[in-house]
């Protein structure tokens with residue numbers, strides 16, 4: 613290992629004013645669990661919608677000042693215990709030569725999806741500093757703006773989830789085309805998955821060098837695969853990323869609908885595992901081996917309940933997971949129609965726990 617492999621973030625972990633999140637990732641005892649929300653920098657916030665009306669999606673991602681400003685919006689408004697960099701999982705395939713558009717109400721569109729080995733050969737592992745430098749600049753700027761108040765999370769999509777969009781060409785309920793490509797042309801599929809994995813490792817390492825305090829891998833579409841196929845087409849690649857990052861930063865793996873893989877994940881070098889709301893706390897603890905930190909799993913639609921109900925359910929959820937080795941979160945991203953005071957009540961309920 614040379615000196616370049618060990619990177620001390622510009623503002624060291626020890627300097628953080630609120631380190632509850634990092635303590636939970638290390639499995640240390642805490643007064644109360646930390647809380648943040650997936651997609652907390654998003655459309656339920658009026659100040660986000662204002663910027664969205666002025667700048668298109670990838671402009672927001674590619675302009676460090678905008679990305680940093682959007683990242684800190686929820687910190688000021690609802691005060692979670694961690695910030696997550698505003699960006700998107702799709703900046704990675706864009707950097708690999710795959711053209712991605714984001715259409716209002718349609719979600720991501722890839723006009724020329726990958727459907728053959730020849731298509732796979734056109735995709736490359738890029739120089740991440742050249743193609744994704746704007747993300748690293750956004751990390752540095754956000755760290756300055758956060759002023760060590762809370763840690764900053766960096767993220768990437770899992771190779772399988774990126775592959776789903778790259779091959780399907782758009783969002784889908786079942787991703788049959790992406791699955792069909794794996795089953796009919798496994799060699800080409802594995803070549804593409806490996807290129808995405810190699811790029812993601814370079815990308816996340818550079819994010820850590822730029823100052824993020826932890827990383828999360830979003831496997832949003834892992835639950836589309838059977839347990840056996842999940843091992844071959846998703847977990848195998850996520851695990852390479854976990855192994856490549858574990859020495860330099862805590863890694864959280866969130867697989868939506870992937871409760872069946874918690875056993876394998878619990879044996880990996882990940883620091884925490886995300887759980888969605890279809891898996892009970894008890895089952896998640898049992899399946900993951902009982903020792904690893906878990907994160908989740910409030911049903912995002914449950915934030916439409918009256919505030920007293922939200923608070924009661926959050927306290928029950930903490931009782932069920934236990935306050936230690938636990939990070940309070942939703943079971944997937946916050947929905948755009950959630951009232952801000954309900955989002956705030958979710959965060960406040962955690963801070964009031966045990967009072």
Ligand code: CP3
Nearest residue numbers: 650651652653654669696697698699700701719830832945
């Ligand atoms: O958590 C945060 O606040 C950070 C921001 C963040 C975004 N995307 C911003 C975004 C994160 C962590 C993501 C990850 C992401 N992006 C995932 C994995 C998490 C998940 O929700 O499953 C996925 C699958 C994507 C791909 C993607 N990006 C989709 C399917 C869409 C359109 C659907 C939608 O939710 O609108 C996007 C666009 C997107 N990414 C928006 C935001 C705030 C909304 C569009 C906009 O702001 O104009």
